[in-house]
Amino acid sequence: MARPLRVYVAHLEPGRRELAADAAHYVGDVHRLRAGAAFVAFDPEAALEADARVIAVERRRVVCELETPRPATRLGRLNTELLQAVGKGEKLEEVVRAATALGARSITMVAAERSVARPDESRRTRLRGIAIEAARQSGRGDLPALAGPEPLERALTAYAERRMLKLCLDPRAEMPLVTRIADHPVEASAALLVGPEGGLSPAEIELAVASGFERVALGPLTLRTELAAVIALGCFAARLAGDPA
Amino acid sequence: MARPLRVYVAHLEPGRRELAADAAHYVGDVHRLRAGAAFVAFDPEAALEADARVIAVERRRVVCELETPRPATRLGRLNTELLQAVGKGEKLEEVVRAATALGARSITMVAAERSVARPDESRRTRLRGIAIEAARQSGRGDLPALAGPEPLERALTAYAERRMLKLCLDPRAEMPLVTRIADHPVEASAALLVGPEGGLSPAEIELAVASGFERVALGPLTLRTELAAVIALGCFAARLAGDPA
Incomplete structure (x- = not known):
């Protein structure tokens, strides 16, 4: 409830500075902070945060004073890497928003046979902005690594060598996701x-299985792909305790 | 992939009939079915479905022939009842959509202290439409019961008498949701x-606890309420196997 306002500020350094346009709008117009008001500046890309105070607000400019940055207190704790085949429209945005709030370690966009969109660099920039906003809302002090787009086959080849629990959602799998991860250590x-x-x-599922992925299901009904991704990550997150702070 | 088109038709009866405007648009304009094309008519409120065939499409009218209805094959299998405090805006819609696709048994809107909106009957009608659409997409042949809005206190009083696993999401709980439900039988x-x-x-949480609800968490980060609801239900659903059909 009483958590201080968190404001994204890139490249935190102690001292006086003018906020970037987005942050100034957020501080001055949306939340109407005035001179003297305290907030927390956070830079999730460096996993740093700093106490800050508004010095002056005038028109579209906000000047503030930053204290010495410290390591962010709440980091993403899900040691889970998401390989998300690209859909169309806003779906990837929804997944990035939730995966960030759940604490996922990385999100790699992959292009599969039935992928419609072929995201480019500009899409990744947009997704980065969405991840920063989700980090702000969720109180997360860092970001998931955003990677790709890359072809599914190449991504699977890279994972074939890695020893870890590897799961592939398949609506026809007989193994329920929650059953499969019951004995998987929370931090692994x-x-x-x-x-x-x-x-x-079918060929892609076969390739995934050959790369060490196990097929798991989320129940007998058909879920939209973004809902499936969010829930699967959520099942990992729901094995962690809450934040008593 | 090859699942037939599912079309919502209220009050299924064998014989010839004209589709309602929404269904006619969906069949004739969106999917461009023509005379002779087969589809499945489903009525999730009665948990029935029937094989159907287009007889004629002309302008905005679609006439079809229905076979004798049969019980729907895939029903919601989550024996989980959601008590969702009402937020503002579209959030409830998001929850109803996902809860239907996950197979939840009921969704009761409750008004809590910090609820902003006070949904009325018209909102429930709208939510019913969203649940029907989600049932169509997910292949579910029935609907969750939609109830409320009612005051949280009254809902809790009703649940106090019922013997079942009762959970309350609390971001400060030390017990993770998935850990708590690990030994809860899937069908219970x-x-x-x-x-x-x-x-x-705090007073509401106390009241819930006094009514037999246990506090559980979904991890240490702060989730939007609709994301939390969806993931919590998803954790129940992800204990079920997929659909091998």
Whole structure:
């Protein structure tokens, strides 16, 4: 309830500075902070935060004073890496938002057979902004690594060599996800492959299995791909305790 | 992939009939079915479905022939009842959509201290439409019961008498949700209370605990209330196997 306002500030350094336009709008217009008001400046890309105070607000400019940065207190704690096949439209945004709030370690966009979109660099920049906003809302002090897009086959080849729990969502799997992860230590690494709308092709599932991925299900009904990704990550997160602070 | 188109048709009866405007648009304009095309008509409120065939499409009218209805094949299998405190805006819609696709048994809207909106009958009608659409997409042949809005206190009083697993999401709980439900039989009843944006008040949590609800967490980060509700239900659903069909 009484958590201080968190404001994204890149490249934290102690001293006086003017906030960037987005942050100034957020501080001055949305939350109407005035001179003297305290907030926390956070830079999730460096996993740093700093106490800050508004010095002056005038029109679209906000000047503030930053204290010495410290390591962020709450970091993403899910040691889970998401391999998300790219869908169309806003779906990836929804996944990035939730995966960040759940504490996922990385999100790699992969292009599968039935992927519609082929995201480029500009999409990744946009996703980075969404991850920063989700970090702010959730109180997370760092970001998931965003990678890709890369072809599914190449991603699977890279994972074939890695020893960790590797799961692939498959609506026809007989093994329920929660049953499979029951004995997986909470802090241990895991990778999670989620297909695009329409699913992974049989050949892709075969390739994933050959790379050490196990097929798991989220129940008998058909879920939208982004809902499936969010829930699968959520099942990992829901093995962690809350924040007593 | 090759699942037939599912079309919502109220009050299924064998014989010839004209589709309602929404269904006619969906069949004729969105999917461009023509005379002779087969689809499945489903009525999730009665948990029935029937094979159907398009007889004629002309302008905005679609006439079809229905076979004798049969019980729907895939029903919601989560014996979980959601008590969702009402937020503002579209959030409840997101929860109803996901809860239906996950197979939840009921969704009761409750008004908590920090609830902003006070949904009325018209909102419940709208939510019913969203649940029908989610049932169509997910292949579910029935609907969750939609109830409320009612005051949280009254809902808790009703649940106090019921013997079942009763959980209340609390970001400060030390017990992780997945740990708590690990030994709960997959088919057994459960109730799940989720607060509004801003959370349940300390007094409300106390009242829930006094009514037999146990506090569980979904991890240390702060989740939007609708994401928390969806993930909590998802953790129940992810204990079920997939659909091998």
